[in-house]
Amino acid sequence: MRRDATQALGSDGDALLSAEGANPVLLQAVGIEKSYGATRVLRGVEFRIRAGEIHALLGGNGAGKSTLIRIITGTLSADKGKVTGRCDLSGGGPVVAVVHQELALLPELTVAENIGIVHARGALAGSSQRRMRKIALEALELIDPALGAAIVDRPARDLNLHEGQIVEIARALSTGAEVLLLDEPTANLTAGETNKLFAVLKRLSHEEHIGIVFVSHRMKEIRELCDVCTILRDGLTVENAKPLAELTDAGIIQQMGQPAHRAAGARREGPTAADQATPARLTAPDGTEIELRPGTILGLAGAPAGPTGLIAPLVGAGRGTGWRFSIDGADTRFASPAQAMHAGIGFISGDRAAKGIIARLPIVDNVLAARRVRERRLLVHKTERRECADLVSALNLKAASIWDLPSTLSGGNQQKLLVARWLGQPLRMVILEEPTRGVDIGTKRDIYDLIRRMADEGAIVIWWSTENVELLELCDLIFAFNPEGQPQGFLRADNHTEDGIARLTGMAA
Numbered sequence: 001m002r003r004d005a006t007q008a009l010g011s012d013g014d015a016l017l018s019a020e021g022a023n024p025v026l027l028q029a030v031g032i033e034k035s036y037g038a039t040r041v042l043r044g045v046e047f048r049i050r051a052g053e054i055h056a057l058l059g060g061n062g063a064g065k066s067t068l069i070r071i072i073t074g075t076l077s078a079d080k081g082k083v084t085g086r087c088d089l090s091g092g093g094p095v096v097a098v099v100h101q102e103l104a105l106l107p108e109l110t111v112a113e114n115i116g117i118v119h120a121r122g123a124l125a126g127s128s129q130r131r132m133r134k135i136a137l138e139a140l141e142l143i144d145p146a147l148g149a150a151i152v153d154r155p156a157r158d159l160n161l162h163e164g165q166i167v168e169i170a171r172a173l174s175t176g177a178e179v180l181l182l183d184e185p186t187a188n189l190t191a192g193e194t195n196k197l198f199a200v201l202k203r204l205s206h207e208e209h210i211g212i213v214f215v216s217h218r219m220k221e222i223r224e225l226c227d228v229c230t231i232l233r234d235g236l237t238v239e240n241a242k243p244l245a246e247l248t249d250a251g252i253i254q255q256m257g258q259p260a261h262r263a264a265g266a267r268r269e270g271p272t273a274a275d276q277a278t279p280a281r282l283t284a285p286d287g288t289e290i291e292l293r294p295g296t297i298l299g300l301a302g303a304p305a306g307p308t309g310l311i312a313p314l315v316g317a318g319r320g321t322g323w324r325f326s327i328d329g330a331d332t333r334f335a336s337p338a339q340a341m342h343a344g345i346g347f348i349s350g351d352r353a354a355k356g357i358i359a360r361l362p363i364v365d366n367v368l369a370a371r372r373v374r375e376r377r378l379l380v381h382k383t384e385r386r387e388c389a390d391l392v393s394a395l396n397l398k399a400a401s402i403w404d405l406p407s408t409l410s411g412g413n414q415q416k417l418l419v420a421r422w423l424g425q426p427l428r429m430v431i432l433e434e435p436t437r438g439v440d441i442g443t444k445r446d447i448y449d450l451i452r453r454m455a456d457e458g459a460i461v462i463w464w465s466t467e468n469v470e471l472l473e474l475c476d477l478i479f480a481f482n483p484e485g486q487p488q489g490f491l492r493a494d495n496h497t498e499d500g501i502a503r504l505t506g507m508a509a
């Protein structure tokens with residue numbers, strides 16, 4: 001299955017041959033245009049990917065990256081323009097495969113079946129099973145032979161996220177894909193898993209000459225992994241396959257149309273009235289106590305098992321995790337999310353689909369949901385419409401109308417909507433679960449400012465993030481968990497580095 005870069009010629013002959021010395025072009029999009037009603041989403045985008053290249057596709061929220069990917073993979077048709085590739089895409093050769101953040105594996109099927117099913121002929125008879133297993137092992141061998149042998153017979157539901165992604169990549173390779181599109185693949189990975197994924201991607205590009213398109217808002221990762229970048233801005237290509245070494249971070253951010261870097265808001269100096277208030281107390285299953293004064297930003301570091309055990313009871317979404325807490329000196333338990341909300345606990349999750357967006361209601365109802373629950377109101381008042389429009393513009397949320405459904409928003413703009421929901425609310429505590437997932441660089445800084453503002457107004461902020469740099473930048477304290485979810489205590493001052501967090505959380509490579 002080994003690939004040879006020189007074989008990657010276009011079906012239209014020399015048209016896709018490379019300039020001298022460069023690897024050949026595997027796929028090219030020219031003059032792509034797409035509109036939804038009056039909204040022009042893509043306005044003549046250019047994009048191309050060469051064999052053996054790791055190519056960052058960059059742009060602010062709503063710039064058009066996902067729309068372009070859907071057109072390239074054929075799930076959406078362009079109004080104008082052309083996508084050409086090594087095979088005739090309309091002829092159906094699956095040369096391009098996408099690996100999404102949300103995995104598309106069938107949990108009850110084995111890894112062999114998940115990979116082999118796309119090749120299966122008829123029912124899953126014994127001979128088919130053997131054939132699927134062989135195909136799966138061959139594909140997994142291209143990535144990580146030891147891991148392949150270990151997981152090939154396991155059901156997909158037993159895999160961790162990194163293993164699941166490897167299976168998706170293997171499935172793509174088994175179909176002959178030569179271009180892999182990865183849409184924010186590291187959003188749910190730990191630092192160690194991210195390192196492993198990057199090693200796989202580098203090997204696939206260097207040794208198998210796969211062309212890899214990497215969509216991310218994490219500058220550090222883009223620099224670490226990618227060779228070139230294309231930047232979209234308002235549906236136009238403003239940098240086309242430019243070597244990353246020729247662009248500074250500030251230059252990239254400027255091309256994306258984002259405001260220049262601002263330092264996080266200054267921390268409060270000296271005691272305030274809030275400091276005299278009774279602190280909230282969180283008690284871990286092992287008896288570890290965390291005391292939090294109003295205005296404190298507590299970071300939670302570690303794989304999901306630990307932080308979610310603390311977050312679920314705090315937001316009224318689960319008990320029995322062994323955590324106990326007291327607010328205002330009294331033991332507190334929430335029977336439902338509504339009860340937590342009435343007690344002044346706000347919750348912003350990066351898992352938009354499962355824990356935030358109300359898909360069937362328009363943007364306006366989504367933004368005002370927390371107020372309605374607190375105030376037991378149902379209808380949209382005239383003043384609310386204005387309030388919603390103000391919140392939307394304060395966060396620079398890109399929406400055609402507040403009456404549209406959230407599904408018409410790009411991923412990052414859906415995330416802003418969840419933040420808007422809590423702005424200006426009297427909050428005692430704000431629980432943040434990866435709140436900047438999928439959010440572009442400029443908006444991340446806006447969200448950081450809002451978090452600091454909520455803390456300065458007296459809210460306790462509890463914030464889980466797998467992006468260690470953001471915890472280091474904003475948190476007063478960082479509490480760590482190991483991969484099994486057991487508390488490891490606070491990070492000491494000398495551990496207040498990315499490496500320190502990675503070591504304590506067992507998430508180092």
Ligand SMILES: Nc1ncnc2c1ncn2[C@@H]1O[C@H](COP(=O)(O)OP(=O)(O)OP(=O)(O)O)[C@@H](O)[C@H]1O
Binds near residue numbers: 036059060068412413
């Ligand atoms: N079905 C639709 N109806 C109306 N507008 C849409 C629809 N789908 C996408 N859009 C608009 O197209 C624009 C581009 O969206 P797209 O998802 O491609 O952006 P993106 O660059 O991937 O953003 P993000 O980084 O936030 O994921 C957005 O402003 C979005 O609101």
